[in-house]
Amino acid sequence: MNEIIKKRRKEMELTQEQVANYLGVTTPAVNKWERGNSYPDILLLPALARLLKIDLNTLFLFKENLTEPEIRIFCAELVEIMQEEGFDTAFQTALDKTYEYPLCDSLIYLVATVMDNCLTLNPADLDDKEEYERQIIMWYQQAASGQDTVIKNSAAYMLAKKYIKNSLYDQAQQLLETIPENNFDKSVLLVDLLLHQGQCDxxxxxxxxxxxxxxxxxxxxxxxxxxxxxxxxxxxxxxxxxxxxxxxxxxxxxxxxxxxxxxxxxxxxxxxxxxxxxxxxxxxxxxxxxxxxxxxxxxxxxxxxxxxxxxxxxxxxxxxxxxxxxxxxxxxxxxxxxxxxxxxxxxx
Incomplete structure (x- = not known):
């Protein structure tokens, strides 16, 4: 928010003192807003948005969903965080982002695949590995129940792999039946499922x-x-x-x-x-x-x-x-x- 206030004030050629006078606050208060040291009182937000000629969503930097380039940049950052600060920090960063955008199917699916791969590459004695695995499955489940058909089918495929690995064969079978045959090659998973069930022929x-x-x-x-x-x-x-x-x-x-x-x-x-x-x-x-x-x-x-x-x-x-x-x-x-x-x- 602080950057938006500062940017719009300068674009409108207003001083911090002028903004303070319009809103009935002190100039130091506006200065603190722009430095990110404090935030405007909630009752001032509508007036501040009108003064800066923006809506509240813009003022709060609110977006319904991330764009595909933003998602891919974020996933690349997750890998860097894991390499520099460890898996735990990267996983918490991923979790926070999915909480921020709970309806962004593409974000949730890609975060799940990135953290899934990262978890596979980490030592078996990683703390809370089972809890991480449960969260990854929850991400796949969430993406598999979304509205985007491509993401939905891809998440269902990955989720079926998890179910087979965890011996949940009936659930894996049900998921595979929901994936369209003409859009996805399910043969590898079907083979794995049948082999785990002893149906070799x-x-x-x-x-x-x-x-x-x-x-x-x-x-x-x-x-x-x-x-x-x-x-x-x-x-x-x-x-x-x-x-x-x-x-x-x-x-x-x-x-x-x-x-x-x-x-x-x-x-x-x-x-x-x-x-x-x-x-x-x-x-x-x-x-x-x-x-x-x-x-x-x-x-x-x-x-x-x-x-x-x-x-x-x-x-x-x-x-x-x-x-x-x-x-x-x-x-x-x-x-x-x-x-x-x-x-x-x-x-x-």
Whole structure:
């Protein structure tokens, strides 16, 4: 408050004596206000605000919530305080700030994560460690019940981790069910929860499905990268990436289809008729060859799960691509290419 009074008085080109005369107080009293040695009487505050042409919220430096930059600066300061003055002082500073802004979900969540990480890094014999842990959980609970959807889900995720650690499995399960699947990857926590409950096969199924999905999503990215390298004249890099893609199929037991597409990209780029036809035949053979997950150590538990009929999904798309993409123009009059299109069209 003292800085606001001093700043506004000078902006309005008033002396301390003039302010004192307007409010019926002494000049030394105004001087003490500006130095922070004392505060105006509560009955003087409305008149002082009117004199300085500000509202009471401004006079009191009142803000409903902190801004995101202010929160991040404060959290950085917490780390500095912990390093210089110790965990206890940093924690009390964090607690005071959350008391000052009890409805600021972003502040409460970030303070919880910072102090949670700091607590993990501190010695096990830290005084009142259990009490600190309880307060951190309370912060997560508070943030998880807030209005901001992103913060709410993030806090629920962190809280579920705490519940699993403390063997509160039912509460962890209930929390995980509230987090939208499309906005958050809950697989790691679900695996932890199932493992703590002794459900190893169920946990392994989640891991296998996650692994297969992740690896499969990498292949299209590598194909895009090959195209970029070819377009920018880096043929050698493109060939290296194609080799990596092929090795990945073998190493992780992926569908053979993914090993031949990069080679086809290289052949098409060079207008290599013979090799393009060869790779197309290999791709068609892969589409018609069963991919038996039950024989693969990484995916044998999900082998019996219903999956997508890849042949049914791919064949129409391939026919459309072969008939319309300019990449295949140099193959249009080739008898074997026409036969490939004809055979595939009959399956649509």
């Amino acid at each position: 169920e946990a392994a199924e989640i891991i296998e499905q996650k692994l297969l999905t992740s690896l499969s999503s990498i292949q299209p990215l590598m194909q895009k990268l090959i195209n970029i390298e070819l377009t920018t004249g880096n043929k050698e890099k493109a060939e290296q990436i194609a080799q990596i893609a092929e090795s990945m199929v073998s190493l992780f037991g992926l569908w053979d289809y993914g090993a031949f597409v990069p080679k086809l990209q290289l052949s098409l780029f060079e207008n290599d008729v013979d090799n393009s036809i060869l790779q197309l035949k290999k791709i068609i053979h892969a589409i018609h060859t069963s991919w038996d997950l039950s024989k693969l150590p990484l995916y044998h538990r999900i082998a019996q799960m219903p999956g997508i009929d890849m042949k049914k999904a791919l064949v129409p798309a391939l026919v459309h691509e072969f008939e319309n993409s300019k990449e295949y123009d140099f193959l249009r009059d080739h008898r074997e290419f026409q036969k490939i299109i004809s055979d595939l069209s009959q399956e649509c």
